[in-house]
Amino acid sequence: MTAPVRSLRADARRNREAVLDAAAELFARRGDAVQMDEIAERAGLGVGTLYRHFADKRALLAAIIGRRFEAITGLARAADEAEDPWVAFETLLYGYLESAEADAAFRFALLGPEEPSWNDIAAEKTDFSAITERIVRRAVDAGRLRADFRADDFVLITRGAMANMTGAGAWRRHVMLVLEGIRGSGAAAGDV
Amino acid sequence: MTAPVRSLRADARRNREAVLDAAAELFARRGDAVQMDEIAERAGLGVGTLYRHFADKRALLAAIIGRRFEAITGLARAADEAEDPWVAFETLLYGYLESAEADAAFRFALLGPEEPSWNDIAAEKTDFSAITERIVRRAVDAGRLRADFRADDFVLITRGAMANMTGAGAWRRHVMLVLEGIRGSGAAAGDV
DNA sequence: CCTGAACCTGAACTCCGGTTCCGAATATGG
DNA sequence: CCATATTCGGAACCGGAGTTCAGGTTCAGG
Incomplete structure (x- = not known):
């Protein structure tokens, strides 16, 4: 699952939030059509970071929808x-x-x-x-x-x-x- | 447009119909999700032939919907x-x-x-x-x-x-x- | 401070599906 | 039956979007 376990490093937790926020905003406006690069840019992070926190795009979407x-x-x-x-x-x-x-x-x-x-x-x-x-x-x-x-x-x-x-x-x-x-x-x- | 003008060669007209029939069948069942190769195969033709009769996928879809x-x-x-x-x-x-x-x-x-x-x-x-x-x-x-x-x-x-x-x-x-x-x-x- | 582990980056890779293109095949008019 | 314009076939091409990975960077504990 996407469940964040114990003890994320401070920056990691911060970035995770940033990803979630950016994704929420963009998915809300344009649904499934937004692409990973956009989310990364809006969060001020590299794409790789998204994948460190979520297995793939659907997992991220699922988190938002949850x-x-x-x-x-x-x-x-x-x-x-x-x-x-x-x-x-x-x-x-x-x-x-x-x-x-x-x-x-x-x-x-x-x-x-x-x-x-x-x-x-x-x-x-x-x-x-x-x-x-x-x-x-x-x-x-x-x-x-x-x-x-x-x-x-x-x-x-x-x-x-x-x-x-x-x-x-x-x-x-x-x-x-x-x-x-x-x-x-x-x-x-x-x-x- | 897709309007077939005068005098198609006999085989061309026949193939055009085959394309239309195959596309109608497949689009009806699965909508936009069917791909050009499938339509070609079902019509017993090469993909190139689809493009000889229709500018692109949307034109073909439009013909069917029409x-x-x-x-x-x-x-x-x-x-x-x-x-x-x-x-x-x-x-x-x-x-x-x-x-x-x-x-x-x-x-x-x-x-x-x-x-x-x-x-x-x-x-x-x-x-x-x-x-x-x-x-x-x-x-x-x-x-x-x-x-x-x-x-x-x-x-x-x-x-x-x-x-x-x-x-x-x-x-x-x-x-x-x-x-x-x-x-x-x-x-x-x-x-x- | 120093070191190792955790984390981040983003260019490169992969996959997928639409589209192109040219040699081969075929119809048609003379 | 021939010549030629039309049409066909399908492998190759291409662009887009998700995903990976080989470094560089940053945090945290000793």
């Missing part, structure tokens, strides 16, 4: 504090999506297929899923979400919104449509 | 024949999405950012947009879609569905949720 996942999990935990189930749900939904909007790498991880290298993140992911599941259940039980709404549906909805994160705030419109519903009120609403 | 766009436009035209505005809308929606499901290259073109090389396709795209706009308007006028539904929203919805085309038929569930609405009936439906 961070985001922790943040998101905290956010979910906070959302679950809300007494109103609907508020909790909306807080989670928008928090999640705003994070995704702000970070192309996060989006990349969420939209792409499962990578075996994301394995380090599995634990964090499980935590997040558990909280999501609870929040969804609360909203369903309160009748604020349709009775058959599942936690998997949260994934569907968010993937849909993320696919609309091109340029302007189109994704907010998308979410609005999903939340309010597409149908008009002028005719039978039961036919599908 | 084909799909024609097909889709025909499909939209057919959908517009339906007297019931909702049926027309649904037919368009599902036809579009099933085409996308069957063709990774099409999805690639639809989900990715605007490529300058897709310019050949612009005309076809305009046709399709016009028809979509008409179908949406009909559904709105009939009160089957919410009054402020725009043709742009069709794009949002379909992008959302396409983002859920991973493996199983998850996208159908997504569309179902969007069409039927997310909200439960147990509580105030007016808060957002």
Whole structure:
């Protein structure tokens, strides 16, 4: 893994942080497309140093994404504090999506297929899923979400919104449509 | 452009078709990820021949995508024949999405950012947009879609569905949720 | 301070996939 | 059937991006 063991030399620890910071910044802005040389330059280091701290590019990416996942999990935990189930749900939904909007790498991880290298993140992911599941259940039980709404549906909805994160705030419109519903009120609403 | 002019030698025309067929097949299955050598092999030709008929990989991809766009436009035209505005809308929606499901290259073109090389396709795209706009308007006028539904929203919805085309038929569930609405009936439906 | 281990550098290497190019093969018109 | 323009084949070429490695440099403990 990438787990930093005991006792890094002072400069090594410092450089490691610099790499992480530079990578976070660049990956957030341009996702997988940034190249190792850029990260090195931005960190004021040589490429070799990146490889001293991370096995390869994917490991570095995984580290960054892991961070985001922790943040998101905290956010979910906070959302679950809300007494109103609907508020909790909306807080989670928008928090999640705003994070995704702000970070192309996060989006990349969420939209792409499962990578075996994301394995380090599995634990964090499980935590997040558990909280999501609870929040969804609360909203369903309160009748604020349709009775058959599942936690998997949260994934569907968010993937849909993320696919609309091109340029302007189109994704907010998308979410609005999903939340309010597409149908008009002028005719039978039961036919599908 | 890629427009085949007058009088190709017989074998040239035949090979051109072979290239197109092979490319269509492979691009449909694996999108942009297929490589020129594979297409050549599948067509039973040398790579050089691909480049005799198409300037580069993107031109070939554009040709394939152009084909799909024609097909889709025909499909939209057919959908517009339906007297019931909702049926027309649904037919368009599902036809579009099933085409996308069957063709990774099409999805690639639809989900990715605007490529300058897709310019050949612009005309076809305009046709399709016009028809979509008409179908949406009909559904709105009939009160089957919410009054402020725009043709742009069709794009949002379909992008959302396409983002859920991973493996199983998850996208159908997504569309179902969007069409039927997310909200439960147990509580105030007016808060957002 | 001195020394060895840990660390850093960045030019060079490797791999990968698109693209080129020219001799060989083939179609077509006379 | 011949001459010639067209077309084909596919090995070689090339540029880009990740990765390595042979030194030089810096830290930390004695």
